Structure formats: structure tokens, C-alpha cells
Amino acid sequence: MFYQEPLAYRMRPEKIEEVVGQDDIIGRDTPLYKMIQKGHVPSMLLYGEPGTGKTSLAFAISGSTHKEFFAINATTAGKKDVERIISEARMTSNAILFIDEIHRFNKSQQDSLLKALEEGVITLIGATTENPFHSVNHAIRSRCGQIKQLKPLNKEAIIQLLKRALDDSEKGLGELNVKIEETLLASIAETTGDGRTALSLLEDIVYASDETDDGIVVTKETVDYCIKNKGFSHDNKGDIYYNLLSGLQKSIRGSDADAALYYLARLLEGGDLEAISRRLLVIAYEDIGLANPQLCSRVLPAIQSVERLGLPEARIPLSVITVELSLSPKSNSAYKALDKAIKHVQKVATEDVPAHLKDAHYQGAKELGHGTEYKYPHNYPNSWVYQEYLPEEIKTMTYYQPKELGEEKRYKNVYDKLNQLKQQERKKYT
Structure with a gap:
């Protein structure tokens, strides 16, 4: 028996009790569940990765109420579609308007919802893969009593979803009498936290399996083949993409090589070598810095190797440099020092450059006293001589706070020694 609609579409829950894997949001003890059971549906924004069940939850809420339900997708609908729905909704006491990919609406399109929301003509359920605090207007967010983040489904929830599809004779695959071992269902569930992908994968596996007199028998070979060829990708402009890059950097910063390799693997499956390389280069100087400058200098050649080799x-080389960065001593003191100086400069920046440091490479500079008292360090033992380099008003200002980690410990010793000499010389002039 073949269906025109995909299995994932057919198995969409019709009531909130059928929603799988989001118990913290719509479980029987949650305030949202109790509201809906009593017929009250608040406007809300549902935020999460693809396949976490945002659309399914919206349709389940609709099925659990007696309200009129309109559903549109912001990628294809426009302002006129919204106005038409609002006009129809005015004929009823209140209607639910579900807008999938609401972040695709521009400000004008989002603003067209405000009056109807305020008047109670519509209850809005917006779904987005983007962080709503970045992608949805504040005016819309402030009118949504609930902002819920749906998490990827865990293995147990996926298995529950798959079993439900196998048992359901009306919408699922029940009439096909599919025979599949529990371990193979677990293999499917372990490939993704995306319910839609898992159901699509199950459907492919079932129709790729041999049919016998007792029904369809699913083998490990068929499951392995379909999983291998399912592929993986992520939207390189989506929230998950930036979260994975953030996870990579924070894992390296936290010296967790295993976690760093995990996030690197996920990013590699997405195929964006340029973004990975750029982030690793930033990490080298932001998080390793002076603690291991030799390693910083090796990151660029590694990236150039990546570009030359391709996947x-x-x-x-990515694995090597990621492990090295993870296990290296860490320091952010250099760029933090610069940030402190920048902040100072932006706030003040009125001090004059000391006369002995001013440019003296032009006629008349000597008459102005520019550079005349400058002491050339290379003319002195150890290439160091006391003189003030900061403007007089801030000559005791310090920005750099060295750490005693890796190579920076050596730099700290030099820095401290020079500061000690400077203090001794200052006392002679005061």
C-alpha cells in the first residue's frame, strides 16, 4: 500500500496528548497543557531546530481546541494573505493563525499582525528555526505570552515515534506488517534528533525491504544502507549553524578535545570548510594567544592545507589542529589588554604624545623639540633604557595583565622585570 503524503506528514499528531518528546513544554503537568485543555490558547512563538515538532505542536493545539485554524508559511505567503485571514477571522470570535518560518516575514509583514493580536481577533502561533530574540520584532514578541524552545528529540522519543508509525494501520505503516528488530529501530533513532527525518528514514527503509508471505522483513544491511545514504546538512545561515561554531570554540577554550571533535564533525557534515577554518584561526589568537604563540603560527598553514586538500x-589537518588547540595552555590576556586600551581611548583620547616620541623626520622638527630627547634603545645594554612612552597624564596606566601559563609565563617574567626597572628609574626623577 502506497500513500501520496509522506509518512512524517501523515503521522502528525492531532491532539496535544499525541505530541512526543516535549514533555517540559506540553506535558500533562505543564501550564500550557492545562491552558489548552481549558480552551485557552495564548499567542506563542515556537523556536527550535528543523524536525523538533514546531508545526506538529501547532496542529495538535488546533486539534485540541474548537477554534478556527489557519496555517501559512512565511516563505510563500505575504501581507495580503495575512490580511485575508484576519478578515475571515473577524467573522469568528477568535481564530488561531499559525505562521511557519515567521522570521522570513519582514518588519512590515510582522507589524500587519499587531492590531488583530491586540483586538483578540487572532491567536498567533509562530514557528521559527532562528532565535526569536534576534529574528522576530519586539512588538510581536511582547504580545506573545509564551516563547518556547523545542529541543531535538532524544533516542527514546524517536523510538516511540517510530513504533507508533509501525503500529498505526490508518495513517502509518501498520497494514504492511513490518518486522524490524528493536536494535534496528535504535540505530535509526541514533542518527538524528529530528522526528521528521527519522520517520522519512523509516519509510525509505520499509519500502527498500523485501516482502514475504509474513510481511515486510527489515534487515540490518538495508537499515545501514539507508542511513549511510540519507546524508546530513544544516542551514549555514540558521541558528544551529552558529550554535555549532560556538560549541566548537567553547569546547576548545574549555580544553575538552572530545567535545571539540564532536562539534567539528557536525560542522564538517554540513560541508562549510571556510567557516570552520575562519573560526579556528580566531580561536588560536583569541583563546590560545601568548600562552602558545608557536601553535598560533601553525594554524594558518593548517588552514591552507585544508583549502588545498578539500574534503x-x-x-x-583539521583534526590535528583542533586537538592541539584544545590541549594547549590558554590565554586571552593580549586581546583583553587591547580592548581595555580601546575602551580608554574611546572614552578619553585627549592626551598628547610625549615630545621625545613625536615624528622628527622633517625639517623644523628639532625647533619644535620633537624627538630631540629620544633615547634609541639599541644604543644601550640589553637594548633597554628608561624613558616614558605613555603620555604624562597616564604614564602609570596598565592594560596588560599577564598569565602564568605556557609560554606567557616567560613573557610575564620579562614584563614584571621591566616594570620593576621602570619603577626604580622613576624614583630617581621624583
Whole structure:
């Protein structure tokens, strides 16, 4: 028996009790569940990765109420579609308007919802893969009593979803009498936290399996083949993409090589070598810095190797440099010092450059006293001589706070020694 609609579409829950894997949001003890059971549906924004069940939850809420329900997708609908729905909704006491990919609406399109929301003509359920605090207007957010983040489904929830599809004779695959071992269902569930992908994968596996007199028998070979060829990708402009890059950097910063390799693997499956390389270069100077400058200097050649090799070989230098960065001593003191100086300059920046440091490479500079008292360090033992370099008003200002980690410990010793000499010389002039 073949259906025109995909299995994931057919198995969409019709009531909130059928929603799988989001118990913290719509479980029987949650305030949202109790509201809906009593017929009250607040306007809300549902935020999460693809396949976490945002659309399913919206349709389940509709099925659990007696309100009129309109559903549109912001990628294809426009302002006129919204105005038409609002006009129809005015004929009823209140209607639910579900807008999938609401972040695709521009400000004008989002603003067209405000009056109807305020008047209670519509209850809005917006779904987005983007962080709503970045992608949805504040005016819309302030009118949504609930902003719920749906998490990827865990293995147990996916297995529950798959079993439900296998048992359902009306919408699922029940009439096909599919025979599949529990371990194979677990293999499917372990490939993704995306319910839609898992159901689509199950559907492919079932129709790729051999049919016998007892029904359809699913083998490990068929499951492995379909999983291998399912592929993986992520939207390189979506929230998950930036979260993965953030996870990579924070894992390296936290010296967790295993976690760093995990996030690197997920990013590699997305195929964006340029973003990975750029982030690793930033990490080298932001998080390793003076603690291991030799390693920083090796990151760029590694990235150039990645660019020259391409995938799959590019994973080899990426793995090496990721582990090295993870296990290296860490320091952010250099750029933090610069940030402190920038903040000071932006706030003040009125001090004059000391006369002995001013440019003296032009006729008349000597008459102005520019550079005349400058002491050339290379003319002195150890290439150091006392003189003030900061303007007089801030000559005791310090920005750099060295750490005693890795190579920076050596730099700290030099820095401290020079400051000690400077203090001794200052006392002679005061």
C-alpha cells in the first residue's frame, strides 16, 4: 500500500496528548497543557531546530481546541494573505493563525499582525528555526505570552515515534506488517534528533525491504544502507549553524578535545570548510594567544592545507589542529589588554604624545623639540633604557595583565622585570 503524503506528514499528531518528546513544554503537568485543555490558547512563538515538532505542536493545539485554524508559511505567503485571514477571522470570535518560518516575514509583514493580536481577533502561533530574540520584532514578541524552545528529540522519543508509525494501520505503516528488530529501530533513532527525518528514514527503509508471505522483513544491511545514504546538512545561515561554531570554540577554550571533535564533525557534515577554518584561526589568537604563540603560527598553514586538500582529506589537518588547540595552555590576556586600551581611548583620547616620541623626520622638527630627547634603545645594554612612552597624564596606566601559563609565563617574567626597572628609574626623577 502506497500513500501520496509522506509518512512524517501523515503521522502528525492531532491532539496535544499525541505530541512526543516535549514533555517540559506540553506535558500533562505543564501550564500550557492545562491552558489548552481549558480552551485557552495564548499567542506563542515556537523556536527550535528543523524536525523538533514546531508545526506538529501547532496542529495538535488546533486539534485540541474548537477554534478556527489557519496555517501559512512565511516563505510563500505575504501581507495580503495575512490580511485575508484576519478578515475571515473577524467573522469568528477568535481564530488561531499559525505562521511557519515567521522570521522570513519582514518588519512590515510582522507589524500587519499587531492590531488583530491586540483586538483578540487572532491567536498567533509562530514557528521559527532562528532565535526569536534576534529574528522576530519586539512588538510581536511582547504580545506573545509564551516563547518556547523545542529541543531535538532524544533516542527514546524517536523510538516511540517510530513504533507508533509501525503500529498505526490508518495513517502509518501498520497494514504492511513490518518486522524490524528493536536494535534496528535504535540505530535509526541514533542518527538524528529530528522526528521528521527519522520517520522519512523509516519509510525509505520499509519500502527498500523485501516482502514475504509474513510481511515486510527489515534487515540490518538495508537499515545501514539507508542511513549511510540519507546524508546530513544544516542551514549555514540558521541558528544551529552558529550554535555549532560556538560549541566548537567553547569546547576548545574549555580544553575538552572530545567535545571539540564532536562539534567539528557536525560542522564538517554540513560541508562549510571556510567557516570552520575562519573560526579556528580566531580561536588560536583569541583563546590560545601568548600562552602558545608557536601553535598560533601553525594554524594558518593548517588552514591552507585544508583549502588545498578539500574534503575528505581536509579532516586530517583539521583534526590535528583542533586537538592541539584544545590541549594547549590558554590565554586571552593580549586581546583583553587591547580592548581595555580601546575602551580608554574611546572614552578619553585627549592626551598628547610625549615630545621625545613625536615624528622628527622633517625639517623644523628639532625647533619644535620633537624627538630631540629620544633615547634609541639599541644604543644601550640589553637594548633597554628608561624613558616614558605613555603620555604624562597616564604614564602609570596598565592594560596588560599577564598569565602564568605556557609560554606567557616567560613573557610575564620579562614584563614584571621591566616594570620593576621602570619603577626604580622613576624614583630617581621624583
